[in-house]
Amino acid sequence: MKLGEKVAVESLEVELKTPTELRLAGTLSTPTAQAEFRRLLQDLHAQIVAAKTPAFAVDVQALRFVNSTAIRAFVDWISRAAHAGYTLAFKTNASVTWHRLSFSVLKSLAPSTVEIVETRATPAGGGSAT
């Protein structure tokens, strides 16, 4: 992915904000979006490994809904990151139920690879407090 480039996959928005931070927003539910999302993550993993980036952040605060295929994609990414030796810090929103519940379980798969940075943003996307 190119720095600053925003990729829209149906209702999912993907942006490489900095060389070490990806922002995901919107929703992900259709098979078409799922396949494209998985491909984007695979490409990004290759970029991270090539650049020898030791730590990468994923801002999912505005990612309102995903189906199980996206959870599977996160599992696969964590597995690849663990094998490649870089860490993933997920910036989550505690007011979104699936963030609060699923990311803690994802962290338990590879505690030394995954970090959760939880905020509590308002539903309207206004102010936040760590």
Place this chain on the structure above:
Amino acid sequence: MTRAAQAEQTLKLARKSAALVDAQRFAEDALSYCTPECREAVTLAVCELGENLIKYGSGDELEAGTIGVSVEDDTVRVRATNRVSSEEDALRVRELVSQIESSGGAVRELYRARLQELFEHPELPRAQLGLLRMAFEGGFRLTCSYERSELQIVAERTCAGPP
């Protein structure tokens, strides 16, 4: 979308990728008066069940199956009905529902165990996380019946909002 009964809104799901966008909109609209948490849970259930209907149902191209959402007293119910293409799939679903329901409060452990399996075996072809997420994230109680090639899954949870 039609109102099949006084309290149930139903969606006949077409067998196409875009149908899941319709399913998501249907879920969000069905309980617009509920709390965000309840709406999130129902959206999750409708989308996960909808995806299963499209992937594994044996209906024709026009209709993969039907999803209904209803509220009775303080309980919201999501019901998915479809004809299945494989008895093996249907029995696997029934077994998983049974495991979830007999796990009591330990559904987080079942969910974690499945994620661990996927973590260790990325070659596994199916995620099979949908029902686990519905129980764990959505707080749904699940029941399942399978008769004459028709599979029905019913998911119920407390609805925090006016009927």
